[in-house]
Amino acid sequence: MRYRYIEQPACDDAPDAVIEALWETSIISPGTYVVLPDGRMDLVARCDVAVAGEERVVSVAIIGASSRPNRLPVEKDQWFIGARYSPGFGACLGVAPSRVADAALRGDDVLVALGDDLSPLMQARGLPQIRAAFRALALRRAAMAAALPEPARIAIERLHHSAGTVAISELASLTGTPARTLRRHVRQAIGLPPKTFAGILRFHKAMRIMSAESAPMLADVAAACGYSDQAHLTRECQRFGGFTPGQRTPVTLVTMPLGSLAD
CATH class of the missing domain: 1.10.10.60 (Homeodomain-like)
Structure with a gap:
């Protein structure tokens, strides 16, 4: 498979560096994408980008810290945007880190965790709107992060x-x-x-x-x-x-x- 990965090493707008990085992955050809464990929680949106200008978010997931590699089947014209939260701050996504360790929240569970904060992202159309809405969502949740013991x-x-x-x-x-x-x-x-x-x-x-x-x-x-x-x-x-x-x-x-x- 072929893909393109880019990331912004830090999100300066996030309080106390709660967000470690914002990233994007574009799938160029289908195959299996291997994600290594990194001890972090991620907020991830999967988008359909088959039609330029009509890109839309297909699904949103909250990915817990993993202790093993994950192999994800991916298709051409899939595009992912994510926020990687610094270790210890993932709870600001509305779920206890222990609940999603080696697992993920998807579907209605994400809606329960994020509530109305999710609506602008799901309504966004086109990559510029999606990027802006996703960043706003990631920062809004980061502002809710509690200090670590x-x-x-x-x-x-x-x-x-x-x-x-x-x-x-x-x-x-x-x-x-x-x-x-x-x-x-x-x-x-x-x-x-x-x-x-x-x-x-x-x-x-x-x-x-x-x-x-x-x-x-x-x-x-x-x-x-x-x-x-x-x-x-x-x-x-x-x-x-x-x-x-x-x-x-x-x-x-x-x-x-x-x-x-x-x-």
């Missing part, structure tokens, strides 16, 4: 800074919170256990290193990303990507802060 905020920040290598015991000591309580805070905030979230971040760091033009040997990648050995790297690639390091599927690597690899 301080232990969860610090833990999520440090997990990103270390690209998933900091231990929960160290985070518990840093925040002055029992490890069990901290695990609960993080899971409530993003929908995934902190160990799974850390594994996803470590996997994304490894993918960035392996995708570089002058990628090092896999054993060196494993060491740089905190894996115990190359076999550990291979297992995590199979878990989060569905492929081995030597036979990677073409995928989109979304923007996220990962220590010195922040992009």
Whole structure:
């Protein structure tokens, strides 16, 4: 399949960077589109763009944080627009992150979650109107975001800074919170256990290193990303990507802060 993916790395109008990115994906030829887990929640609209100037939104979904790759069958002339919410802020979409972990809200459930905020987007016609209505919806929901509990905020920040290598015991000591309580805070905030979230971040760091033009040997990648050995790297690639390091599927690597690899 062929597709085109673009994103705006940050949405400056969103309060406290609640929205990490606005993105668009255009399907050029049909096939299977692989979405890697990233520990975030997304608001996504699927559009029919077969007739220029008459584009319309077909469906809207709230996608929860995933712990595994998703393979989506797509058709030519489909166009997706989305807002990726920073970890911990997805609840502003009207659903608890734990409810949609490894799942999604669709159809009437989205209407219940978003209410009348959804109407302008569904009534929009043409790409300029759809983009404007979608951005307005994403920002309106971002303005409803509640502040994270301080232990969860610090833990999520440090997990990103270390690209998933900091231990929960160290985070518990840093925040002055029992490890069990901290695990609960993080899971409530993003929908995934902190160990799974850390594994996803470590996997994304490894993918960035392996995708570089002058990628090092896999054993060196494993060491740089905190894996115990190359076999550990291979297992995590199979878990989060569905492929081995030597036979990677073409995928989109979304923007996220990962220590010195922040992009």
